[in-house]
Amino acid sequence: MQKLIRIQKEDNVVVALVDLAQGDKLQFEGEELVVLSHTKAKHKIALVDLQPDDKIYMYGVLVGKAVTTIHRGGLLTTENVKHQINPVSEKTANVSWTPPSIEKWKDRTFMGYHRPDGQVGTANVWLFFPLVFCENRNIEVLKDIFEKELSIGKVSKQQQLLRNLISGNTSQVDIENENHSSRSLENIEVKFITHQGGCGGIRQDSETLAKLLAGYVKNPNVAGATVLSLGCQNLQVDIFKKALSNIDDNLEKPVLIYEQQQLGTVDHMLNTIIKESFEAIKKANEIERKPAPLSKLKMGLECGGSDGFSGISANPALGYASDILAAIGGSPILSEFPELCGVEQELVNRCVNDVDGQRFMQLMKDYEKSAENVGSGFDMNPSPGNIKDGLITDAMKSAGAAKKGGTSPVEAVLDYAEYVTKPGLNLLCTPGNDVESTTGLVGSGANIVLFTTGLGTPTGNPIAPVLKVSSNTILAERMPDIIDIDTGAVIRGEKSILEMGEEIMDYVIKVASGEVMSKADQLGQDDFIPWKRGVSL
Template sequence: MITAPINTVRLSDRDNVVTAVRALQTGEEGAIELIPRGHKIATADISKGDAVHKYAQIIGYAAVDIAKGSHVHVHNLDFRNVDQEHAFGTNMLPATPVAKPDTFMGYKRANGRVGTRNFIAVLTSVNCSATAAKMIAAHFTDEKLADYPNVDGVAAFCHGTGCAMGGDGTGFEFLQRTLWGYAKNPNVGGVLMAGLGCEMMQIDWLIESYGLVPGPRFQSMNIQDVGGLRKTVELGIKKVEAMLPIVNEDNRTECPASDLMVALQCGGSDAWSGITANPAVGHAVDLLVAQGGTGVLAETPEIYGAEHLLTARASSDDVANKLLGLIDWWQEYTSINKGSMDNNPSPGNKKGGLTTILEKSLGAAAKGGTTPLNGVYKYAETVTERGFVFMDSPGYDPASVTGQIASGCNLVVFTTGRGSAFGSKPSPTLKVASNTEMYTRMSEDMDVNAGRILTEGASVEEVGREIYDAWLRMASGGQSKSEAQGLGDYEFVPWNVGAVM
């Protein structure tokens, strides 16, 4: 627990920097220059080339001699590719099973999975059918759904690809898995898939590849076969109207917390994300894993430099090697595209006090809690292991969450320090603020204030319990703030990889 009020935060005795809780003037806390809020101050002289430590880990190297009391930031901190020692399975802390399971009110599906929402999804195979899908979904206003109280909405999931792509490449596989994953997500009670007809992403191929069975809850159509946009929209509306009474028959029943699978995300991060919000989410994940539930960490570029902490928790050598294989792929991918893993921190991240990807990753990885890493998955691949797992994705939040929902996540938690206006469908997002100032400014968007750890002396465990309890409420139908504002219709962004031809 952090005792308030404080002026700086030190995370480890090994660190040679601390973080300023408020802006420090020259002379305060030993500062020899102005230190912005959330930024780092050197607690010792650091010679050029020496490592700078935070979280008891290396976050970069001094680009010049840094005097004690100086501002440590992008102007005097260099990034280097890491060459970590990767021990496997040396930090195994299994969750303690609970005596009495927690429950929530969810939708039990025929395949055994459980939904927290009950949507009808209008999925597009290609961008060319996006307008039709939007028009179909827009027809079903709240007034038209009033007679179907168990249906949470009709949502269109449109994207900007589906054609001019290879039919056997990575990008094609990603999109197929994503579309199939949304069609099978437990928060979806009915599916209408709309295509153009001549695109590379053929609906028939998707049905054949993944065993989707046409029926009252799964319908498909192509604009070219139906006879144009207007006729397609009219037919689509009729198909959804026929689906509504069937999906409305689904009722919430009591389900164990072990049926929850939560996507773990952070975006618009600042220096406090890795100190307050992410560790609090990590504790909530530990509580969920103890119940037999699942937390899915993603954003592979944002564990770079922290992957050794995850391999030490790997439940097997195979799991650890899969994770390291993803890191190798990303290093090659960024190199081919003449980029750097250190390109990830955004201008907003840096303004909020973060510097290198190493510092950002060490804070981001805290969302995964402390229990063993039980599985590593491809983008949008169905998660089958329980407990804490990892899914490959970019650090771009909409693309990452899209993959996690396709993998089976029925809830999303999203931490932010700068403030992010993000929401998702069909799986709702809980927003966690890393600092009280932003929480107060964006109170209409934030569900939980992890900044209380600094401003009120709340413990990480206390806020983690608050997040976990909020998951149970939200899983039972309670709206998150992003959900109440209608977010989620434009956040379906499949990861587009490969040549566009």
């Protein structure tokens, strides 16, 4: 197996593909390289002698500078390298794009839920949510009632285990086979969202939350919604309705809204909600899957718990799948703006419209400024887990993370909670925080999310399947309950990026058609955290 890889010819560092010992002598590109210190797989080694202030390149872009002398074969660390990027002020070139062959994909379909507005869902969900945190308890009560009655006899493995222990049954039992359940409504899922917003804070927070929640209603995976309001909060019903109208002024989905201060007692309100919502849910259950072209897919591109292999295997493989989707008229959506720091020039040059390029740069500048105002900055983005696994500067992390977006032209640049309407690659301003970003992707219309990880994360979403793509096989084998797709074969040299990207697309079609359930959905991982701007990276 190959032990080192130079990602692009311009790079002056290489990545260790396996653990290396001090003194190891390796043949690389026709020359001997002596490893100067113990180096774990995924970390970086200098390919040339680096002096203080010398620039460090990976993925063909500037990712840092040396702060001390690093000899050829030396390990790059947070002590001898600092974050550095090239400044960007304007578009410098028009990038041409050669799309991948779509012969294999142009006539493929998935089995989805068709909506009156022409969108197609990969799921069919009736969604309950509050406009304000004061209604969280009522949402939780409704969740308990509906989940118990609509999933008859559904018991988790852990519930069954505790029941056995309480009854004194300590013998080994097949919990899987004892867990008999049946759904009374086969074509509809009922999901519930709670949050801590809608009042307090600043009014802009409530307005942004209204746009996000409106996006969840508009999302093609949602058949209809039940919305709870207290009545006196910042996020008034009228603000929510206006946000819905701005996304779609002719929305043809049932949206049931209830205001507690107008309805009186909790019992009366809950009884009314249950009766009316159940009738609407029964009607939504009549919707069945039908064939739809792959162009109806809006695929969120996300990463979390990244490692030093993410930018070599999982992210570029997902990038190739993104290019396939863009070429057939679908909508890949690249998020996490702090993780695009250092690759802005490439993305600006890929923008079809100059206005979008300018907007992208302005959103990046405003975001970084807001982070600096609270004592942080993009250069503080890598997490302890990232650093431990080889991502030691934000630019290094970003250069690999951006590979999820492939090479296709950028057709639109959107701010947080804006809805995707254009086919082709969309850039969406979200934080790098896993759940906040995934929450935003789905609020902007993603009907499926592809989530690469090198360290493992259980993140999911209430209404859209979230597929975990591991960068390495060790993770896939250690955490098989959360990993859907393993790209470790790329690291071992057994598969190409193109082959792996096509495998990802095949798997996406199966999940979008309801043939396979994502691991996050199997775990019931329904995460929803709106972004409070400027607080998180």
